[in-house]
Amino acid sequence: MSTQSSTYDVIIAGAGPVGLFLACELRLAGVSVLLLEQAADPRSPLKILPFGMRGLSTPTLEAFHRRGLLDQIVALQQAKDEAGTMPASAHWLQQQRRPAGHFAGIPFFAEDVDSTRWPYRLPSPAGFNLAVDMQSLEGSLTARAIARGTIIKRGEGVVAIEAECDGVTVQTQDNVYRTSWLVGCDGGRSRVRKLAGFDFAGTDPEFTGYSVAAELEDADKLSVGRTYTPTGMYTFARPGTIAMVDFDGGVFHRMHPVTREHVQSVLRRISGTDVTLTNLKFAATWTDRARQATSYRRGPVLLAGDAAHVHSPLGGQGLNLGLADAMNLGWKLAATIRGSARAGLIDSYHGERHPQAARVLDWSRAQVALMRPTPSTRALESIVRDLVATRDGATYFAEQAWGVSLRYDLGDDHPLVGRSVPDFELVGGARIGELLRHGRGLMLDFTSSAPHRSLTKPWRSRIDYICAEVKDHLGLSAILIRPDGFVACASDKPADGERFLEAMHRWFGAVD
Numbered sequence: 001m002s003t004q005s006s007t008y009d010v011i012i013a014g015a016g017p018v019g020l021f022l023a024c025e026l027r028l029a030g031v032s033v034l035l036l037e038q039a040a041d042p043r044s045p046l047k048i049l050p051f052g053m054r055g056l057s058t059p060t061l062e063a064f065h066r067r068g069l070l071d072q073i074v075a076l077q078q079a080k081d082e083a084g085t086m087p088a089s090a091h092w093l094q095q096q097r098r099p100a101g102h103f104a105g106i107p108f109f110a111e112d113v114d115s116t117r118w119p120y121r122l123p124s125p126a127g128f129n130l131a132v133d134m135q136s137l138e139g140s141l142t143a144r145a146i147a148r149g150t151i152i153k154r155g156e157g158v159v160a161i162e163a164e165c166d167g168v169t170v171q172t173q174d175n176v177y178r179t180s181w182l183v184g185c186d187g188g189r190s191r192v193r194k195l196a197g198f199d200f201a202g203t204d205p206e207f208t209g210y211s212v213a214a215e216l217e218d219a220d221k222l223s224v225g226r227t228y229t230p231t232g233m234y235t236f237a238r239p240g241t242i243a244m245v246d247f248d249g250g251v252f253h254r255m256h257p258v259t260r261e262h263v264q265s266v267l268r269r270i271s272g273t274d275v276t277l278t279n280l281k282f283a284a285t286w287t288d289r290a291r292q293a294t295s296y297r298r299g300p301v302l303l304a305g306d307a308a309h310v311h312s313p314l315g316g317q318g319l320n321l322g323l324a325d326a327m328n329l330g331w332k333l334a335a336t337i338r339g340s341a342r343a344g345l346i347d348s349y350h351g352e353r354h355p356q357a358a359r360v361l362d363w364s365r366a367q368v369a370l371m372r373p374t375p376s377t378r379a380l381e382s383i384v385r386d387l388v389a390t391r392d393g394a395t396y397f398a399e400q401a402w403g404v405s406l407r408y409d410l411g412d413d414h415p416l417v418g419r420s421v422p423d424f425e426l427v428g429g430a431r432i433g434e435l436l437r438h439g440r441g442l443m444l445d446f447t448s449s450a451p452h453r454s455l456t457k458p459w460r461s462r463i464d465y466i467c468a469e470v471k472d473h474l475g476l477s478a479i480l481i482r483p484d485g486f487v488a489c490a491s492d493k494p495a496d497g498e499r500f501l502e503a504m505h506r507w508f509g510a511v512d
């Protein structure tokens with residue numbers, strides 16, 4: 001065991017997508033980061049297609065747009081689409097009409113969604129959603145983190161920590177490190193969460209879920225797509241990709257080896273067929289356990305991503321939640337380390353992100369409730385199906401599933417405050433997303449008003465000021481944007497100095 005002499009501003013446990021993105025955000029703000037990852041090899045069958053497919057929602061795509069990562073990620077997926085690897089594996093791509101999302105397997109379609117009801121959304125390259133594979137996503141984030149100077153040590157899992165008021169001592173199998181802040185991004189079974197004594201409250205599972213790749217003797221006995229049966233639910237994509245849920249109270253998960261015989265017997269019971277698995281190529285299990293840390297911070301230890309909240313993968317929101325945690329936490333933690341943050345800024349991370357995860361946990365619980373294999377649930381499902389098929393219904397479900405409804409309660413009743421900033425297009429062609437690449441605050445002045453310009457002067461080391469003509473300013477005179485792209489203050493009046501001043505103190509700290 002060796003004690004490392006260097007001290008880091010931040011140690012992140014876990015080089016999953018959330019730990020990697022957080023490292024990028026912290027390096028963007030110039031703080032030193034050590035990323036400790038338990039696994040020696042980042043590759044896993046769960047990160048490649050078909051099981052590695054992940055749906056990115058609007059806030060994630062906007063975050064990537066704001067950091068200059070979007071083009072690269074879109075290009076990677078286009079290359080996969082052209083190579084034919086994406087369509088081959090997804091059951092919803094083997095159906096006639098391609099859904100834009102679903103609720104408990106009930107699809108909604110983009111053409112039914114009325115996006116005119118989102119008056120503060122302007123057309124943007126970010127779009128609303130995108131399917132990616134986890135390996136490519138992690139690859140892009142790793143390359144960016146390293147290029148920006150993050151030290152990543154693989155095969156070095158955190159095994160012990162000692163947290164004091166002025167920092168944390170972090171122990172791996174071989175080394176001891178010292179840091180001012182430790183962030184646990186080490187997944188749903190987070191060691192950091194347990195070692196630091198966080199409460200993890202929530203509900204126990206109702207089912208064991210299975211992700212299976214198999215060779216089938218008689219695949220025609222299964223229906224392509226999602227099928228509810230009196231004993232559970234399965235989805236099937238040719239030639240042999242199966243997902244299914246077995247309402248066993250979650251008892252099978254992690255308790256028994258997943259054999260071909262077991263998977264075949266569960267599949268036969270759920271599908272009500274005598275389908276035969278000739279070869280089990282891959283199988284993983286999961287549950288609908290839904291838990292959340294009651295606090296995201298204990299002294300110098302913070303949690304983000306699955307370490308802070310777990311729920312079933314139904315509806316695919318866990319990754320998006322975690323990446324939004326990283327975008328929210330990065331600039332606040334960096335400002336706290338630099339000493340420019342007002343007292344309490346770091347705790348707004350919990351204040352803003354905890355309710356969002358709580359909402360997603362409930363969203364996933366509601367889907368579980370709609371999947372139970374009972375006659376009354378099927379009756380309820382048929383009513384929800386009718387509602388989803390209406391324009392109001394499709395718009396509501398898209399709003400929730402795509403993350404368009406995300407709004408932080410920042411205590412200001414202007415309808416834009418706390419929301420993601422619209423992607424205003426400047427007359428010269430640049431977009432707001434591109435102006436946020438440096439991770440700094442931004443005052444956007446549409447009226448060239450002298451008061452707004454002089455207001456920002458004392459904060460110029462933290463906030464950019466741009467007086468710009470935009471194609472559509474949505475009736476606003478000025479807008480103050482946080483480094484994560486969320487609106488801190490907005491006004492329709494020619495000058496609204498007091499409100500802007502207050503917001504600048506609140507989000508960008510005191511100035512001499």
Ligand SMILES: Cc1cc2nc3c(=O)[nH]c(=O)nc-3n(C[C@H](O)[C@H](O)[C@H](O)COP(=O)(O)OP(=O)(O)OC[C@H]3O[C@@H](n4cnc5c(N)ncnc54)[C@H](O)[C@@H]3O)c2cc1C
Nearest residue numbers: 014016018038054055158186187305306316317318319320
């Ligand atoms: C089948 C399936 C489909 C899904 N589909 C979607 C989807 O479409 N959209 C979506 O948003 N989400 C989806 N999710 C959820 C999403 O994959 C997770 O929420 C996301 O991976 C969480 O990222 P993370 O970085 O927080 O944790 P992880 O990805 O779990 O990464 C944690 C990392 O920490 C490392 N680690 C563990 N212990 C230690 C330790 N002691 N020290 C150091 N490192 C450690 C691990 O090796 C790992 O690399 C899906 C999940 C599953 C299972």
